Amino acid sequence: MSGVGGGSGPVRVPEEIITDNGKQFTDRFGKYRPRTGEVLFDKICRHNGITHRLTAPASPNQNGKVERFHGTVRPDFLDTAEAFTSLAEAQAAVDAYVLHYNTDRPHQALDPRSPVTPADRFQPVGAQQRALVDLWLPPTLDSVPAAPIEPVAADAPPVHVQEPAVQPGGPVEFDRVVPASGNLMVCQRQFWMGTQRAGMVARIWADCDLIHVLIAGIRIKTVRSHLSVNGLATLTRQGATPAGPSPLPPIEDGDAIEVERCVNRGGGVCLGQHIVLAAEILAGRRVGIRIEPATLMFYDLDTRELLRTRTNPLNPEQIKRLRGARPAGPPPRPSIEPVRVQRRASNSGIIMVAGQRVALGRLHRHQTVAVTVSETTLAIETTDGDTKVIRRTTTQPVRSIKGQRPRIATSVS
Incomplete structure (x- = not known):
């Protein structure tokens, strides 16, 4: 496996792979905590078109070759090897052991009268028979090819490498697989997608204001974001990529927009630099606000029932800068x-x-x-x-x- 994570270019990607149900391989099962349905191993298989098959629980015989390999490599190699000081040193030792096992060590199951090694019986498939493809890896695992090392003078000043600037708080995108329960967990928040969408890949678009959930390019849900700039940075380190434009259609000048706000104890809401009175009986309630050029319409988020109408004190420039603004839906109607x-x-x-x-x-x-x-x-x-x-x-x-x-x-x- 040394060619998989080394960033050396095209490698041979298998069509299928079989593993047990360990947590490092899959997150499809379990009853004691919410499951996302996909771990890093599953994600790498999906991105590279590898079919990931699982053995039945408590059935190591279904993966006998791997179990036999463990039974060989531990007594013959791991139990006698010295402690490794780096990953590169460990990989080099494993490569040397595999080379010795395949080319020098006679195989015990082959003819003892004319000792042969696995390399004498098996020949690798030629490159012309197995296509080489670029293996996808997340940014946290994709290593950069090492540049040739040049000698540096002893009195040379230290070189400081400047990291590329990353826009803090910018929107990011990432994928999640809807689990069998239909309850998708995204950044410690649950999204009910329904059991009919189990197994589908959901595309998540997130910034500090809104989170959009899309399946097959169609926006399924839009909710208020609970993420901070640090939360978006954490997602980026976990493999999220910079996002494209918002899935919401662009807002043209003069179009009605909507925002969500929580009404304070005095019955007011904060819109930009203005405190607008909604109603005292709405205190503590989260409401939607449809903002038109001359009117504010407060409505219930679940039923779109019109609750109050007020005069719009904002000018067009202030409306454009409102946090969490999105294109307006149909006008709310009074009960x-x-x-x-x-x-x-x-x-x-x-x-x-x-x-x-x-x-x-x-x-x-x-x-x-x-x-x-x-x-x-x-x-x-x-x-x-x-x-x-x-x-x-x-x-x-x-x-x-x-x-x-x-x-x-x-x-x-």
Whole structure:
């Protein structure tokens, strides 16, 4: 195997290879932790078109040649060899032992009356019969051919090699194989891909803002990135490559875009250098924001239900610099279901709903009543069991659900 990792150019790549189920060979099995389905050995086989076959569990007889090799090389070579000081020294010793085994040492299973060696019975396949191809290796294993060493004067100043500049935080791409469970693990985050996609190769595009999952060039998922610049650098060291353009279509001037933000305790979100009020009842909730030239539309990320509409305070240059911006989807729509709220009547029996004053009378003072707010009517349910329906005279949205804190939104079922 000395020609495999030496960076010496084309080598003979096998069509198939068989191994046991060791963790260094595969990560397809196991029940005690999430499995990615692919380790480095599997990845090298896939990139080079090598079929990786596995033996059945607890069946070393299915890989007898390798087991026999272990039983020979350990007593004949490893048990008598001195400690190696470097990988190159170990490789040279292994090469010398293999040469002696094949050409000098008589084989015990061959005719003892005319001792022969394996080299006398077997001839290597000629280069014209086995094509030589370039072996793919990840950057962490692909070694650089050594340059000829020239003598250096004793008084020569030390030479400092400047490493190529790498753009920190730039997007990267890498592959993952969807495991049999359909639950893909990417950088300590789980992506549910479904069992119907088990065995497929997923292309991951990641930067500090977004993570895209693509299969066969089609974007399957896009989520907010949890990676930092250091996380992207770690992925690069593990074999990730600099990414091309984002899978999202480019944003043209004047197009609507969308971002995701978390609403703070005061009901506001941060957009660039602006704090924009969303709604107090949305505090602590993650919402999507559709940004149009003159309007901000806050919506639910799961249902795309329109929650609030505000005036856009950003200019076009500020919109272009927003973190996590992506092309907008279809416009969010308001819920067609009425909203159920609670109000506590004042000392004079008056409640305020969506900017409209409703007099219930002193009979209901200090009572908490339920109000169903629709587009055209207010249905007030009093404590005595009666329901009073009046015409709605305002268009203001409902700002609070309960008459006192905590205020939590609920819809009529």
